Amino acid sequence: MEAELRGKAHRYGKNVDTDVIIPGKYCNIIDPVELGKHALEGLDPEFSKAVRAGDVIVAETNFGCGSSREVAPIAIKGAGVSAVVAKSFARIFYRNALNIGLPIFESEEAVDGIASGDEVTIEPATGTIRNVTKGTSYRAAAFPPFMQQLIDAGGLQPYVERRLAERA
């Protein structure tokens, strides 16, 4: 099972769009670490300096709306962020995050109960989110069964490889 995720929360509002997650001018970069240096630059220019490995982004509704750029979750992961917890995610970002292995969790209560700077832990297997600073605990919404199967299989790529093998 995946190890527990642990880090400080960086709290943002609703509709955090892909243009602020990774501005268009950086979309010709494909190196995750290089992208990570510009993560959330359009929203919080201090983020890439403040973020530490393991930290968690916590945001309101519709996180990742806008473009289909896969470099958006790649930049967040490249910055060292271990997970994003939001009240809801935009559709394409949701798929992209799971496809590139950025853990994402939906929980209204957790978002409402976490402030910037709070120490947070997440158990990916159970979706248990703990606010260590405040001593509170939340449970993320379960993934739909098909998504959970994809995650358990190690992501989309192993799934595609299995489909190809079935045809061979």
Next chain:
Amino acid sequence: MGMTLTEKILARHAGLRSVEPGQIINANVDLVLANELSAAVAIGVFRSIKGAHGVFDRERIALVEDHFVPAKDAQSAKLAKLMKDFAEEQKITHFFDVGRGGIEHVVLPEEGLVAPGELIVGGDSHTCTYGAFGAFATGMGSTDIAAAFALGEVWLKVPASIKLVYNGRMGRGVYAKDVMLKTVGTLGIDGATYRAIEYTGTMVDDLSITGRITMANMAIEAGAKNGIFKADAKTIAYVKERTDRAFTVEESDADAVYERTIEIDVDALEPQVAFPHLPENVHPISDATREPLKVDQVFIGSCTNGYIEDLRVVASILKGKRIASNLRVVVNPGSQKVYMQAADEGILSTLVQAGCAVNTPGCGACFGGHMGTLGDGERCVSTTNRNYVGRMGSPKAEVYLASPATCAASALAGRIADPREALELVGA
């Protein structure tokens, strides 16, 4: 139980008699699209998929160089070359280099690569544009596109449908863009997340193909998975002029189930403007003209409004006039074909004589890439589709979204202006 247009297309591509919202399906794709940015990442993933020796069908992939074109720097050139080399290696039929295509969503319909009833996925969020032709089309990220390159199929969750019923006729100076801005304002930017939106009603029947493209293009601005129009005689004529391929025209059953139905009356609709910094922040033009909103740049172009019909409207307003001295106007025709047509019709001369900078087709300005990037404190009124913070450059710039007519009228006035006044002047 009846099915919607979207459900019918998905069922047929999954080899099922019926599907219902929430169901996960594996669907065959008719076309997979990528541009040099999404392709660069997708190609890397594709190469790492064990057992993927070649693409599923070299004639069902379209690769279009359009985001940083012509390459703005060595890094952009590298991505373009990566895609070009892949196209050559895989013998991809539909590869469009700079100067041979234009903006992907303008090019694909022009080339007859989109037909009613088809299922298209693309590594660009505005892939939903092809819903204008009665196709199911949706945007995805690069890993999903790599999977589609290899398999020729994608997994999809069948979306519930929202029915939009547009009644009445658009008045003078009101265009499909205004109707769609009103729609995004009504739904909200996550109002249709995970949903299909189906455009219906008497106004839609009257709408040109370009108008339908503009509206389907911005379905994603309400968070939708796809936006779709029923193909009619106009659609069929457009497609048949461009391809001999057989296609299936579907329509929603009379007893199809919709999650919501929303009626929008366009008779009394004014021109609309989306204020910074969200596409849902939509106001009638009167809110933008009450106090003068001085403009630094007007942008005409994009997959939303870079079509010949749009340039004709702009040219009719600018003909024989000069743009205001306090601003610049940047125009990007949507494709080489649109560019050529604009040249043939004298539109390019009209625009240049008016003082516009006319660029080569591409996406650059719209997403803050290059060829029209905004600086700190600048205000732009634009025919594009997004106005998030930093979308067109500086996070300290402001983008107002409007129709080509509103943008042209603003170019003359030097501030955001009501196109109905400008149209009165030219007697259009």
